[in-house]
Amino acid sequence: MTTMGTPPVLEMRDVSMCFDERPLFEGFNLRLDRDEILGLTGPSGSGKSTVLRIAVDLVSPTTGTVLCHGVPVTEYDPRELRRRMILVPQRASMFSGTVRDNLLWGLRVHGLSATEDELVGALDNVFLGREFLDKVAGNLSGGEMQRVAIARGLLLKPDALLLDEPTSALDHEATLVVEDTIRAVLEERHIGVLIVTHNREQARRFTSRVVELNNNNRKDSEDSSSMGVSQ
Amino acid sequence: MQSDIVGIIDQIVQWFGSLDPEILDAVPRYLAALVLLAVLIAISRWQGLGVGKRLIVGTVRGTAQILLMAVILVTIFALRDLVVIFIVLAFMALFAAHTTSENLDHIPGVFRVSLPAILIASQCVMAVAVVLGVVVPIGEYIIPMGGMVIGNCMTLSSLVIDRMWSNAQKQRPLLETALALGASPAQATRLTIIESIKAGLLPNLNRYASLGIVSIPGLMSGMIIGGANPVRAALFQVIVFIMIFLAVTITGFIVSRLFLSEMFNERMQLTVPPPT
Ligand SMILES: Nc1ncnc2c1ncn2[C@@H]1O[C@H](COP(=O)(O)OP(=O)(O)OP(=O)(O)O)[C@@H](O)[C@H]1O
Ligand SMILES: [Mg+2]
Numbered sequence: 095m096t097t098m099g100t101p102p103v104l105e106m107r108d109v110s111m112c113f114d115e116r117p118l119f120e121g122f123n124l125r126l127d128r129d130e131i132l133g134l135t136g137p138s139g140s141g142k143s144t145v146l147r148i149a150v151d152l153v154s155p156t157t158g159t160v161l162c163h164g165v166p167v168t169e170y171d172p173r174e175l176r177r178r179m180i181l182v183p184q185r186a187s188m189f190s191g192t193v194r195d196n197l198l199w200g201l202r203v204h205g206l207s208a209t210e211d212e213l214v215g216a217l218d219n220v221f222l223g224r225e226f227l228d229k230v231a232g233n234l235s236g237g238e239m240q241r242v243a244i245a246r247g248l249l250l251k252p253d254a255l256l257l258d259e260p261t262s263a264l265d266h267e268a269t270l271v272v273e274d275t276i277r278a279v280l281e282e283r284h285i286g287v288l289i290v291t292h293n294r295e296q297a298r299r300f301t302s303r304v305v306e307l308n309n310n311n312r313k314d315s316e317d318s319s320s321m322g323v324s325q
Numbered sequence: 326m327q328s329d330i331v332g333i334i335d336q337i338v339q340w341f342g343s344l345d346p347e348i349l350d351a352v353p354r355y356l357a358a359l360v361l362l363a364v365l366i367a368i369s370r371w372q373g374l375g376v377g378k379r380l381i382v383g384t385v386r387g388t389a390q391i392l393l394m395a396v397i398l399v400t401i402f403a404l405r406d407l408v409v410i411f412i413v414l415a416f417m418a419l420f421a422a423h424t425t426s427e428n429l430d431h432i433p434g435v436f437r438v439s440l441p442a443i444l445i446a447s448q449c450v451m452a453v454a455v456v457l458g459v460v461v462p463i464g465e466y467i468i469p470m471g472g473m474v475i476g477n478c479m480t481l482s483s484l485v486i487d488r489m490w491s492n493a494q495k496q497r498p499l500l501e502t503a504l505a506l507g508a509s510p511a512q513a514t515r516l517t518i519i520e521s522i523k524a525g526l527l528p529n530l531n532r533y534a535s536l537g538i539v540s541i542p543g544l545m546s547g548m549i550i551g552g553a554n555p556v557r558a559a560l561f562q563v564i565v566f567i568m569i570f571l572a573v574t575i576t577g578f579i580v581s582r583l584f585l586s587e588m589f590n591e592r593m594q595l596t597v598p599p600p601t
Pocket of ligand 2: 142143144184258
């Protein structure tokens with residue numbers, strides 16, 4: 095499964111985090127390759143969202159190393175790092191304006207643009223029709239917002255998607271649609287997906303491997319597919 | 326003993342009598358206004374507005390400051406040396422930045438950020454106004470106009486800082502979404518900055534639009550009371566508005582740029598703590 099030699103998209107080695115001297119977790123390891131869906135679970139407040147923030151250098155870990163394609167994240171221009179690994183935060187936020195404005199927002203900050211066809215294609219990736227382009231983003235349902243947020247990130251052609259509880263606010267049906275969306279994206283783009291969930295059912299059904307975050311330590315669980323953690 | 330007290334009272338009465346009748350006329354008016362202030366403070370207590378202490382401190386401090394100003398005003402107004410005049414303006418800007426940081430004492434770096442903004446904007450605008458011959462290059466004109474310009478820069482500067490800070494706390498998810506898409510701090514906060522500059526311009530734009538009908542601004546009234554030709558006073562009022570708009574906008578851009586480095590570190594991480 096792992097292509098030997100190619101460094102993983104994201105690797106976290108022996109990462110620990112303290113807020114105000116209070117340790118949140120220690121010795122955390124994680125490895126995310128292309129073409130896999132990795133789950134991250136743990137009790138509320140265990141630091142799952144913090145792990146994702148650390149991955150894209152939105153916060154710096156207290157100790158430990160974070161690598162993107164084998165290079166420490168601190169050596170990247172933060173903007174480039176965050177384009178390569180798109181974090182979709184826990185509460186997917188929409189900018190004011192239409193879905194089109196939102197899709198273009200991410201491109202614009204990088205000085206890029208997209209044709210109408212590319213925008214429609216991005217929506218198609220997340221199973222939304224072109225009629226969504228001109229809808230006001232703030233009026234979308236929770237599931238639609240999540241999918242627009244994913245499409246908005248995908249337009250930046252990232253190597254990985256880091257999704258923070260993308261379905262926690264959704265009913266079962268909408269959850270399945272988002273899951274299908276993510277699987278389809280993976281198939282087409284060959285990216286790595288790291289998904290935070292505290293739904294064990296979802297983790298089992300949807301991910302190929304799960305990393306668990308317990309307070310103050312780390313435990314690899316579920317599947318054993320040998321990739322692993324630090325040496 | 327008794328004659329001592331009588332003597333002192335006598336002296337005070339005499340001293341009062343020796344004051345300018347204009348002052349004697351103004352003192353009871355001032356005292357009457359203090360009664361109104363007391364009512365306001367009572368309302369503030371009662372409704373929990375929480376501005377009572379500030380009003381009291383402001384009144385004592387403001388009265389002292391402006392009395393001092395009144396005493397030296399004649400000297401300052403008579404200033405002809407542009408260097409000295411601009412040093413006085415710089416001093417006023419310094420005080421404005423200090424006031425801003427006092428009013429926003431829960432936010433770090435306010436003084437460091439607002440001083441250069443207010444200073445640069447006011448000095449540049451006043452200098453250009455002098456060079457272009459828009460204002461008469463004497464203290465009597467430059468100081469009060471500069472004071473108005475600086476006052477407005479001060480208001481805007483606290484508004485921009487306050488909004489940027491509270492937005493970073495309240496709209497954290499949106500800010501994080503923007504950063505997570507690779508936006509720079511400037512890009513992520515662009516709308517907030519523009520909105521707060523607009524909001525800061527708005528009261529003056531309203532006054533500008535209703536100029537002469539709803540609002541008869543201070544400078545014009547002052548000049549007319551001082552015996553200037555009303556038409557001349559009116560034109561100067563428009564001039565001062567234009568200078569205010571210019572200076573305020575410059576302040577807004579400088580202060581927001583500088584404040585970004587207080588809100589984000591060089592790794593483009595938000596350093597504003599979450600609201601407690
Ligand atoms: N910037 C910060 N400053 C101080 N404490 C923080 C900060 N960010 C997070 N924390 C604390 O770290 C802990 C973990 O937060 P985090 O959001 O990572 O947990 P989580 O596992 O994602 O929880 P949930 O499942 O509820 O989303 C919380 O107690 C939170 O209060
Ligand atoms: Mg979380």
